[in-house]
Amino acid sequence: MRDRRNMSIEDILHDIFDSHGLNIWDYSLSYLQNKISKRMSALNIPDLLEYAQYIQSNPNEYKSLYNTIIGGESVFFRDPEAWNFIKDSVLPNILQTAEDNIERSIRIWSIGCSSGEEPYSLAITLAEILKDNLSKYKIKIYATDIDEPSLTVARNGTYILDQLSEVPDNIKENYFIRHGDFYTISPEIRRLIIFSKHNLISDPPITNIDLLLCRNVLIYIDPMLKPKIIQKLRYALNDKGYLWLGKGEEHIDSSLYGLKPLNTIWRVFKKIPYQDYYQISKTSNFGQFIINNINQSDKIDKSQFKKSIIILDDKYRIISYNKFAYRLFIQNNDNDDLTEIDDRWKHSPIIISNQEISFLDLDICYQIVDFKDKIKYAIDENELVLIDEAEYISNDGKKVKLKIEVVPILSDNPTNRVVAILFEDITKQYELQKRLQMTIESLEASNENLALANAVLKSTTEELEMINEYLQSKNSEELMVISEELAERVSELDILKLYCESIINGIEYGIILVDNKSSIIKINQIALNMLKIKGDIYNKSLLDLDTHIDLSPIFEHTSTVIKTGKPYNYILETSLNNGNNLIFDISIKPINEKKTEGAILIIKERHKLC
Template identity: 30%
Template sequence: MLKETRGFDFTGYKPTTLTRRIKRRMDALGLAGVEEYRDFLELEGEEFARLFDSLLINVTGFFRDPAAWQALRETVVPEMLAAKDPARPIRVWSAGCATGEEAYTLAIVLAEALGTADFRERVKIYATDLDEDALQQARTGSYTERQVAEVPEDLRESYFERSGQRYAFRRDLRRQVIFGRNDLTHDAPISRVDLLVARNTLMYFNAETQTGVIRRFHFALGDPGYLFLGKAEMLLNHGDRFEPIDLRKRLFRKISNVEVPGLPSKVWDDGARTAAPPSVRLEQAALDAGPVAQLAVDLAGNLAVANTRAELLFNLRPRDIGRPFQDLEVSYRPAELRSVIEQVGKEGRPADLQDVVWHRSAGAEPSVFHVQVVPLFRRPGEAVGVGISFSDVTHYRRLRDELEHSNQELERAYEELQSLNEELETTNEELQSTNEELETTNEELQSTNEELETMNEELQSTNDELQEINDALRIRGEELDSANSFLGSVLRSLGAAAVVVDEELRVKVWNSGAEELWGMRAEEAQGRDLETLDIGLPVREIVPSLRRMLADPERGGAAQTAVDAVNRRGRTIRLRVESVPLRDEPGRPRGVIIIMDHLTSEDG
């Protein structure tokens, strides 16, 4: 029912696991029999999602089984990188990634090994799962504090950005992790991967399905290629495909040049499949390396040949070779081929099926194939069977649809341009009339322009006078700047601490002596109110005299006082503080110069 209504095929999963988890959902709903539960599923569409979540056990975590990850980091990753050209990309597949923790763990391990810059340039991690809800959560890359608890603190700080109570994987590295839906039992594998991680995924499949998935894994891996499984999984029956690197940690290396079972010699070769001559093996290798899926059916109507792409595309098994073609699903999906094969066999002429659409699973984008059925001959006039090839033209179909859409858009644009052209002709006549009006206006503007030229000459004369005044002011300003610079140089050259404040008691000059005495740099003090400075000088004792000096120009002469203070080293010192008003040329006070010097015992 799940397969027919929702496109999810669980026939390859272990029956005991499926039964146990379906029973759990029935118990939760208080249903006694399977028929009752089936009726409930038909009435309550949301129960499909709950059952689906129950069947797909999304148990995962960061650095799950740390010892195994440590072995991967110390053994496999260095070996993989050493065998890889530094200019070549690194492709990793996390199969059964659930909510993404495993995929991001891989990203951390590889970023640590390569450095983040090389990681961004070279690495692509393809993370796949059957559960679309889990994939959606994985794409966000955001996890709770509890979920990232197993990530070492230094790695957590380097690879996660904290936002409130959640931790988000770094955005610049997140782009290298690509999430997508993939059914390991039916969909084609991701190819040319250097490292394939499928931890605790195989254990839910029965033995036959496991064999098919492992064949896909072997096909997906490059050379050299590495496989990382969960601690509950072994490859005892697949020693011809993978050799152990660390059996206890479930790390394996791909064995190259493995013959794919279930691919016999050409149907017209007589005798049982034995050690074929080199020419036949070469032909078989060429068939397997072809860009399209290919099948051959003998005269008896049995499947005789299937190349690797066809096996992966149609989920064919070694036992399918020799079976009646009409009993196989590929005989009617993606297209009804039985009658076509019969017709080609009788007439001896090829047949083409264009734009065959195949909805492989619910919610997935359909694939489009061009199917060719051709007669096969040993020699002219001696038929031996029928060959079938499936060319995936999904990409070209999409381009064609886009081209048709573009053509329609162009036609609409052309019609709009035609209409616009008519409007432009009407507008042109209006512009002609407007042009005549503009000619008249232009003559008026000519007259106005002559008047403006006269005014411009007068303004130019005024501007010359203003320029002379501006030059005089600039010279005066330079003289003032020079005087101020000279005054600042004098104050900075004094051995004693010297401070200049303006009428608002804001610090304007803070010489090196003041820096040495109070431990505050000039840039920290300048512009601040003297009373707000956190120094050991009892400012409040001297501020009243400073304000009187500024408020009463007639009586505002120099003042001197002795105070106790604490210098930058925290020692109590006795200071003589002399205040002198800073006046402009008319004699008005513009600030105060404050000189602070140590009192000796002779000074009293």
């Protein structure tokens, strides 16, 4: 234990988080300070050092502080107007998409579900919309939280009346079962939800989600982590998925994350599909960067210009270019001396052409379909033109895949119209694209399996518990009748067992029953006497019995009968230590010839020879 006398608040927080397996930077420092102050006030401790000493002498305070930190308000149908928007504008679209799916599958994820009010509210809303059609859809609501005690409450689904203050009476009547002062979620709603422990920071996300609820969770997370978390949330959504954040969250620039705002008040967003998001995000700020800095090239960091760049006037004359564009498009052959280009490029990322070169004379202009017309359109309409996956055969005969941006550049003279053409080599990405697509699908499936492994196990347990509860709710008289019938059956079986044993013991021959491994199940006294067997016998192989008689021949023949399923008769002659000879007639028959489960040995002592 560290000396707490010189510990800062950060040190205390590190101890708290480390003891619970969390990272201290998962939450903002101001939020954590506020929570610690609440604990200090509750204990009437005015000084942080004194509180640190109190924690040292009262380890249970760690848990109290931890629960204070991660705890949050959880009520049914919080912000009714927001729920109305989800009910009227989001869920109908999700249901329509599911209607077009053979499985009618709907996947929803409630993050930070606490004691379960939010996921139950959502399940009830779906039930209200679908009515009698609820069972026709394959609905899974994944409800996760970092706090196991809260999840235990959520799984039980039982609440006091005060917790249902925002729930209309008809909802309480239709979807809750009352037990005195307590209300329990009905089985119809409970079966839709899978509760599981999950850390949004460190655990992989659940994927292919139609609606993701992460309401007032990001406010607890350190601002440095929020962009990564929002990207993770977007990744969890399918291409038509919706994200619902909390009203108390800070404003986010949804365009940076491929999200389209649907309701800015209640922070509801729709995912922009990858192909559309790609079209938007690929329009980099580089064109504007050139506009702002084309006349100040000596101030530009050369690392910004890793793309090939050619700048043209409205007559398609090349004004300037960078080293990469010269090498790829302008250089006549690999033997050209680049010394001059290198020297000039040291001082400016884009150099001014010292010779008149028409872009129309370059192979690239004709290898790209309608390239000239697209450049003209960019100049005339002053609009950005994008060309994806254009193919170009370079001077050395190699096929190159290019992503091209034609960026109009404004100048002080409106008659002096200029465009910058940016070429990005995407050959490697293009070659990997198909293989990556298959890999991504495989990784997503594996990722989901990892994330849901624990949830599936918990769900199975919950289903078994529900079945048990259902069985217990059956009429007690019916259960008693079944119990009595079972008792009668057991009694009959006991009588039958005694009867069989009396028959075996009453037969004048030796009887041995063995299983399919030649281990003894039953043997009568006559067989024990004939074969001179002593000591413990049951569950022992014939070879392990305590006797002076060599039973290996019996073992071998018995094994053969068990293996083949065919009966076998033979005579065993053996000698005792006193010189007497014994002769036995032995008949071995399989038990259940179709699927041999063992054998029965019938032994008759023929006579003794001295």
